[in-house]
Structure formats: structure tokens, C-alpha cells
Amino acid sequence: MNGLRIYALIYLVFLYAPIILLPIFAFNDGTVIAFPLQGVTTKWFSELMTVNALHDSVKNSLYVAVITAIFSTLLGICAARAQARYRFPAKKGIVGLIMLPLVLPEIIVAVSLLIVFLSLGFNIGLWTIILGHVLICTPFSIAILNSSFQNLDPSIEEAAQDLGETRFGTFLKITLPLVMPGIVSSLLIAFTISMDEFIIAFFLSGTEPTLPVYLWSQLRFPQRLPVVMALGTILVVLSILILILAEAMRRYGLRRSGMQDKGGFL
Amino acid sequence: MLRNSDSARGLTLISPPLLYAVLMLAGPLGMILMFSFVPQSDGPNTLITLQNYTEALGDPLYRQLIIRSLLISAAATAITVLLAFPIAYFISFYVPPKRKSLWLFLITIPFWTSYLIRIFLWKVILGLNGLLNTGLLKLGLINEPLEFILYNPAAVVITLAHAFAPFAILPIFVALEKIDRSLLEASQDLGESKVRTFFRVTLPLAVPGVVASVLIVFIPTVGDYVTPRLVGGSEGTMIANMIQVQFLRLDNRPMGATLSVITMICVTIISLLFVLANRRNMKART
Structure with a gap:
């Protein structure tokens, strides 16, 4: 028991090692990302403010991530609702195909989309990234929304319909509010995944880089690395905040439907 | 109706x-x-051809890259799952129910935070003036920085084991949570030791979770691009790097497509064999 606990703590250190290093180098007053440390500075953070290419890439990423989050959540609602409520032919196969991007190597998704867009003569750009991101975010949205829809007591909806609501009215007034925490949490997770996704964006970005694509181009220049560390620190803090919010929403949803918490997003 | x-x-x-x-x-x-059946620009003047496949399978460079990717992935999967199992077991059996979701949350956080920077930082940790070397030098355990820990397959394996940790922990955790605890009590009441109970009851019942986590780590890691590129060096280059070169540098779509198809086929065959090998375990005991 104690041995296991110690192992678990060491494992957590292993998991968090890279993230803990980020702020250390972001505030380090040296141009080389290595030990020993040189003293404290905030100049890398102020340098962030002056890089226009960075600001553009952040805007591109936000644009892509917001649209991706909305569409993958909409598709996720359809799939999760159908899966929780209805029996239909080939259910396993259909759901399997939709969930496939979860395990498929991302490079395969990226090159297959690239080949299609190039063959059809489309210009690759932000919207082709969005198409790819919606594909890989939808399974995550479905996984999150599944538990929301499965926890829903069907007798509540039946009651609304018995009292004269239409199917659609019931969905809007009863179902949607009850699964809202799941929806918010799906939006947040899809947003986070899209903001962070590199491979698909790398293949499909054309001339408009997203933030990870911009970061990748910077990793080649050693003198740019301290600024990258500062940027990384900000990103880590922001994504942890978003995750805490998503987790809080998920738990709120569970509490409200009176279900026991069985853990994790996946 | x-x-x-x-x-x-x-x-x-x-x-x-x-x-x-x-x-x-x-x-x-x-x-x-x-x-993958379209001729390359210097290929035969036909509509479709098998030449890409004969070339991809015949060229030792491509063959070596595919085999190496599969081996690196297999090693990373084995290490990831072995390291993950005790954690899943700890959370499922020893963490009080109220704190379980906190632990799962703690484990998933690093997974959601900037993938590129996380992998880049492994380069910092494993590098010549990195955390590991400086630490070992300070402790007096080594006299010169270790050169063999960065830019090789081992570095790729370590970094992948880190990146895919939550993927491995969650399925095992779910399988362990499903185990009826009274079965374990029964085993011990009937005179089995705790260790034997673990190997004869808990572990067999956890097999479906272990199989799921092996697949969910193995399949995507075979096609990982960033990790081999950043920490692999020339010895640790994997097939995804070659696919990228074919598509974006050489503009050789037929060869890029062929390599993608071959990779997918290899991954599918290995995954199916693995599931088949474990099917008896999964069925007979659950």
C-alpha cells in the first residue's frame, strides 16, 4: 500500500516534470534552455507582446478552435443522443466509424485529407484545418456527451410529452437544459484539443499558421526558445483553467442528475 | 411499428x-x-500499378523505417502500460471513492497541455546540459554528461511513454473498477494469499482493460511524427517522418500514400493478432 502510494507520487512527478520546467525557463534570464539557471527576468513575456506573427497565429487558432468546438459539439449531440436513446441497424458499426479518429494515427487523417483537398483543387487554409479538427474532436465530444445523455431519466421527457409538449419542444425545454453541463464541457474540451492540435494543422494550414504551427517553426531557432517557454507557460495556465472549468461543469451535471461520479473525461 | x-x-x-x-x-x-496504386512521376505509364508497393517493400530504407516504427511503438506501449497498471490499481483499490476523480483529473491535466512544448521539454530534460545530466553530475553519480540518452530510439520511447500515459491508465482503471470486490474476499476466504489473489483473480479480470490500453497506445504511436522528429535523431526516425517528407517535401503523393497504407495494414494485423491472442482470456473469465 505504502509502496504503491510512493510509486504513484513518483509517477506524478514524471507526468508533471516537463510542465514544471516551463515556468522555470520562462523566467530564466538566459538565452540557452539549459542548466544552470541565470537569474530571474520577465523580459521574455514582454517580448511576446511585440511579435506580430505570433498574434496572427493566436487569432487563427482561436477562430479555428471556436468553430471546431461548436460543430463537433453539435455532431456529438446527435451521435450521443441517438446512441443513448434509440436502437437502429448497424449501430455498432456506425458508432465505430465515427469514433475511429480517436485511435487512428493523426498523420493518416492529415495526409488523407490533404490528398482529397489537393485532388479536388481546394485551397488549403483555415477552413480545411477546421474540417480536420471537427473530425478528430467529435469522438471526444461524443464520449463526454454520452454520459450526460445516458444519465438522463427518459420518464422526465415522457412526462413532458404526456403533458402536451411536442417532441422538439421537449428536447428544447427539458432535455437540453439537463445536458447543458455536458455540452459546455464538450465545447471546452473540443476547443482545447483544437487549440493544441499540430499534425493536421501542419499539413492543412497553407499560408495561415495556427499557434502550434507557428510554435513548431520557432523551435528551430535557439534564440527564440525563451520566448517560446514564456508562451508555453501562458498556454499551460490557460488550458489548466479551461480544464478545471470543464471538470467543474461535468461534476455539476452529474450532481444534478443525481449520478455517482465515476471519474475522468474519457 | x-x-x-x-x-x-x-x-x-x-x-x-x-x-x-x-x-x-x-x-x-x-x-x-x-x-497508392497511382504510378509515381517516374513510374510506368499505366493507369494503375503495383510498383509503389514493390518499391516500398523492397527498399531497405522504407522497410527499416516501418519495422523500427513498429518496434519503437511496441516498446513504448509495453513500458507505458506496465508503468500505468500500478497507478490504475492504486486509484481503483486504495484511493477513497471521493478522491478518485481528483486523481484522474491530476493524471489527465498534463495530457491536455501543449503537446509540442511538452515533447520539446523532454529534449531539455534528456539533453547534454539537461536536467537529468546536470542532476546526475551534481549527485556525483557520473563524471561526464551521458550522451546516449538523447537522439535515439530510447528517448522516443521515454517521451511517448509520457505522452500517452493517461490513455493507458484510464481503460485499465475502468476495468478494475468493474471487478466485484466480493470475488477478492472470496478468494482470500478460501485461503489464497493476497499476491495469489491478485494474479489469479484481479489480473485476469483486468485483461480487457489492459488490451484496450495496449491498442489505444500502440495504434496512434506508430504514426507519431513530432516525438521522433524532436528527440529521435537519425537513429530514432519513424515512418511518419518519411510520410511527411514524401508528401510535403518531395511531392511524391503515390509513395506517401503507399507508405501510409502499408503502415495501417501492419498496425491492423498486429492489433488483430493481439486481440485474438487475448480473446480466450477476455471471454473465459469475464
């Missing part, structure tokens, strides 16, 4: 995500398959 309308509603509802998956996934995957 009711059932029919039920299945019609279900199908209507699932049709948008299904249509999307068909257009954006099944279609493009079919396209990749098609392109």
Missing part, C-alpha cells in the same frame, strides 16, 4: 455525424488507398 419509427429516428439523428465521418474519413482513406 414503434420499433420501426424508433430505429428511423435513431438513424436520422446519427446521420449528420455519420455523413461527416463518411465524407471526411472513409472517403479520404479510400482516396489514400487509390493513390
Whole structure:
């Protein structure tokens, strides 16, 4: 028991090692990302403010991530609702195909989309990234929304319909509010995944880089690395905040439907 | 009647995500398959050809990259799952129910934070003036920085084991949570020791979770691009790097498509064999 606990703590250190290093180098007053440390500075953070290419890439990423989050959540609602409520032919196969991007190597998704867009003569750009991101975010949205829809007591909806609501009215007034925490949490997770996704964006970005694509181009220049560390620190803090919010929403949803918490997003 | 309308509603509802998956996934995957039979620019002047496949399988460079990717992935998967099992076991059996989701949350956080920077930082940790070398030097355990820990397959394996940790922990945790605790009590009441109970009851019942986590780590890691590129050096280059070069540098789509198809086929065959090998375990005991 104690041995296991110690192992678990060491494992957590292993998991968090890279993230803990980020702020250390972001505030380090040296141009080389290595030990020993040189003293404290905030100049890398102020340098962030002056890089226009960075600001553009952040805007591109936000644009892509917001649209991706909305569409993958909409598709996720359809799939999760159908899966929780209805029996239909080939259910396993259909759901399997939709969930496939979860395990498929991302490079395969990226090159297959690239080949299609190039063959059809489309210009690759932000919207082709969005198409790819919606594909890989939808399974995550479905996984999150599944538990929301499965926890829903069907007798509540039946009651609304018995009292004269239409199917659609019931969905809007009863179902949607009850699964809202799941929806918010799906939006947040899809947003986070899209903001962070590199491979698909790398293949499909054309001339408009997203933030990870911009970061990748910077990793080649050693003198740019301290600024990258500062940027990384900000990103880590922001994504942890978003995750805490998503987790809080998920738990709120569970509490409200009176279900026991069985853990994790996946 | 009711059932029919039920299945019609279900199908209507699932049709948008299904249509999307068909257009954006099944279609493009079919396209990749098609392109793998298209002749390269210097290839035969026919409509379709098998030459890409004979070239990809015959060229020792491609062959070596594919085999190496599979081996690196297999090693990373084994290490990831072995390291993950005790954690899943700890959370499921020893963490009080109220704190379980906190632990799971703590484990998933690093997974959601900037993938590129996380992998880049492993380069910092493993590098010549990195955390590991400086630490070991300070402790007096080594006299010169270790050079063999960065830019090789081992570095790729370590970094992948880190990146895919939550993927491995969660399925095992779910399987362990499903185990009826009274079975363990029964085993011990009947005179088995704790260790034997673990090996004869807990572990066999956890097999479905272990199989799931092996697949969920193995399949995506074979196609990982960033990790081998950043920490692998020339010894640790993997097939995804070659696929990227074919598509984006050489503009050789047929060869890129062929390598993608071969990789997918290898991964599928290995995964199916693995599931088949474990099927008896999964069925007989659950």
C-alpha cells in the first residue's frame, strides 16, 4: 500500500516534470534552455507582446478552435443522443466509424485529407484545418456527451410529452437544459484539443499558421526558445483553467442528475 | 411499428455525424488507398500499378523505417502500460471513492497541455546540459554528461511513454473498477494469499482493460511524427517522418500514400493478432 502510494507520487512527478520546467525557463534570464539557471527576468513575456506573427497565429487558432468546438459539439449531440436513446441497424458499426479518429494515427487523417483537398483543387487554409479538427474532436465530444445523455431519466421527457409538449419542444425545454453541463464541457474540451492540435494543422494550414504551427517553426531557432517557454507557460495556465472549468461543469451535471461520479473525461 | 419509427429516428439523428465521418474519413482513406496504386512521376505509364508497393517493400530504407516504427511503438506501449497498471490499481483499490476523480483529473491535466512544448521539454530534460545530466553530475553519480540518452530510439520511447500515459491508465482503471470486490474476499476466504489473489483473480479480470490500453497506445504511436522528429535523431526516425517528407517535401503523393497504407495494414494485423491472442482470456473469465 505504502509502496504503491510512493510509486504513484513518483509517477506524478514524471507526468508533471516537463510542465514544471516551463515556468522555470520562462523566467530564466538566459538565452540557452539549459542548466544552470541565470537569474530571474520577465523580459521574455514582454517580448511576446511585440511579435506580430505570433498574434496572427493566436487569432487563427482561436477562430479555428471556436468553430471546431461548436460543430463537433453539435455532431456529438446527435451521435450521443441517438446512441443513448434509440436502437437502429448497424449501430455498432456506425458508432465505430465515427469514433475511429480517436485511435487512428493523426498523420493518416492529415495526409488523407490533404490528398482529397489537393485532388479536388481546394485551397488549403483555415477552413480545411477546421474540417480536420471537427473530425478528430467529435469522438471526444461524443464520449463526454454520452454520459450526460445516458444519465438522463427518459420518464422526465415522457412526462413532458404526456403533458402536451411536442417532441422538439421537449428536447428544447427539458432535455437540453439537463445536458447543458455536458455540452459546455464538450465545447471546452473540443476547443482545447483544437487549440493544441499540430499534425493536421501542419499539413492543412497553407499560408495561415495556427499557434502550434507557428510554435513548431520557432523551435528551430535557439534564440527564440525563451520566448517560446514564456508562451508555453501562458498556454499551460490557460488550458489548466479551461480544464478545471470543464471538470467543474461535468461534476455539476452529474450532481444534478443525481449520478455517482465515476471519474475522468474519457 | 414503434420499433420501426424508433430505429428511423435513431438513424436520422446519427446521420449528420455519420455523413461527416463518411465524407471526411472513409472517403479520404479510400482516396489514400487509390493513390497508392497511382504510378509515381517516374513510374510506368499505366493507369494503375503495383510498383509503389514493390518499391516500398523492397527498399531497405522504407522497410527499416516501418519495422523500427513498429518496434519503437511496441516498446513504448509495453513500458507505458506496465508503468500505468500500478497507478490504475492504486486509484481503483486504495484511493477513497471521493478522491478518485481528483486523481484522474491530476493524471489527465498534463495530457491536455501543449503537446509540442511538452515533447520539446523532454529534449531539455534528456539533453547534454539537461536536467537529468546536470542532476546526475551534481549527485556525483557520473563524471561526464551521458550522451546516449538523447537522439535515439530510447528517448522516443521515454517521451511517448509520457505522452500517452493517461490513455493507458484510464481503460485499465475502468476495468478494475468493474471487478466485484466480493470475488477478492472470496478468494482470500478460501485461503489464497493476497499476491495469489491478485494474479489469479484481479489480473485476469483486468485483461480487457489492459488490451484496450495496449491498442489505444500502440495504434496512434506508430504514426507519431513530432516525438521522433524532436528527440529521435537519425537513429530514432519513424515512418511518419518519411510520410511527411514524401508528401510535403518531395511531392511524391503515390509513395506517401503507399507508405501510409502499408503502415495501417501492419498496425491492423498486429492489433488483430493481439486481440485474438487475448480473446480466450477476455471471454473465459469475464
